[in-house]
Amino acid sequence: MKPRVTSQCSPAAGPDARPAAFALVALAALALGAAPAFAGSNGLSVKDGWMRTIIPSRPAAGYFTLSNTTDKQQVLVGAESPACGMLMLHQSQHKSGMEHMAMVKSVVVPAHGKVTFAPGGYHLMCTSPTKELVKGHNVPVTLHFADKSSLTAQFAVRGVNGK
Numbered sequence: 001m002k003p004r005v006t007s008q009c010s011p012a013a014g015p016d017a018r019p020a021a022f023a024l025v026a027l028a029a030l031a032l033g034a035a036p037a038f039a040g041s042n043g044l045s046v047k048d049g050w051m052r053t054i055i056p057s058r059p060a061a062g063y064f065t066l067s068n069t070t071d072k073q074q075v076l077v078g079a080e081s082p083a084c085g086m087l088m089l090h091q092s093q094h095k096s097g098m099e100h101m102a103m104v105k106s107v108v109v110p111a112h113g114k115v116t117f118a119p120g121g122y123h124l125m126c127t128s129p130t131k132e133l134v135k136g137h138n139v140p141v142t143l144h145f146a147d148k149s150s151l152t153a154q155f156a157v158r159g160v161n162g163k
């Protein structure tokens, strides 16, 4: 099957591309199986982190689940990785049948709640992948929070179909 998606936030990914994307997330989660969760001293943890790379010169997207085990909400305000020139918070949105993406300044992680970054929704945008972003490798991603705390997790680099 030829991937129809030409860029991570391509308008070419129409409405019917969405269920497929969610199926891929489910598959990826299965494939990851007992993937370790990366817990920070701030009570937050990252699970199932992965980067989707299409071709090395193109932007890559990052997906993960972020859990908050504390009684206080936490606010994700940024991300960085040595595998990415810039790593931005983005959100895909459907407007009149087209997928658009927008930069996001912050994402709230509710107390005792979680936020999922997944195709079709929130994602990290790795605009300028470096040589470290190689399929089959793991790359560190550091998430920064409003209270100045941070959390680093290893993300598996996968291909366009999540493998």
Ligand SMILES: [Cu+2]
Pocket: 008, 009, 090, 091, 101, 123, 124, 125
């Ligand atoms: Cu994006």
